[in-house]
Amino acid sequence: MIKLWFQFVPREGWLPYDTEGLWAMPLTEDTARVANVPFLQDGVAEGDVVRFITNDDGRHWACEWVEASGNCTIRVLPSPNGPLGRSAQAVYEQLAPFGLGGESFSSELPLVAFTVPAGAGLGQMKTLLTRGQRDGWWHFEEACITDAWRSA
CATH class of the missing domain: 3.30.70 (Alpha-Beta Plaits)
Known part of the structure; x- marks a missing residue:
């Protein structure tokens, strides 16, 4: 499992976070299946496949939604x-x-x-x-x- 990070603009009147890390199962060198339910990130569900990039410090950042799970x-x-x-x-x-x-x-x-x-x-x-x-x-x-x- 890897931690897959999402970045977003915080909503006014909501929690003050601008990132959320979700567990994900790697599928290829740049795709992973989300393995838990998001609290903050909209537009993604457990089981969805997401493309990511890995930055210099080793964090995996979601950059593209690839496949819907139906969830x-x-x-x-x-x-x-x-x-x-x-x-x-x-x-x-x-x-x-x-x-x-x-x-x-x-x-x-x-x-x-x-x-x-x-x-x-x-x-x-x-x-x-x-x-x-x-x-x-x-x-x-x-x-x-x-x-x-x-x-x-």
Whole structure:
């Protein structure tokens, strides 16, 4: 495994980072398959293939998206004053019926990033996410979505 670095412009009102390192499985001398879900980088999902360059200090920097995995990246942040409080675990429990893989950012910021595989009950998941946001449970964002997600 290698650490694959992404650089981006930080979003106003969001985390102040301008890089994110994701684990990746090398495929060729300049391509790798992303092996975990991104918290900050938009437009990439676990399983996507990315081309990279290696700089003088040995860091591998993503420079081109090569192949989509068909997976989506959805991020969920529980509303501190909502029914789930600041519990990332409660977010996992609500989405457990969909069998999603995900990771939590930190206990201070209970952001949960999920990898949503194609065919994972996309319509039902979108309904639950939308209802949860409307009812004040969480905020969610579609960080990397597919046509299947859009049409569900």
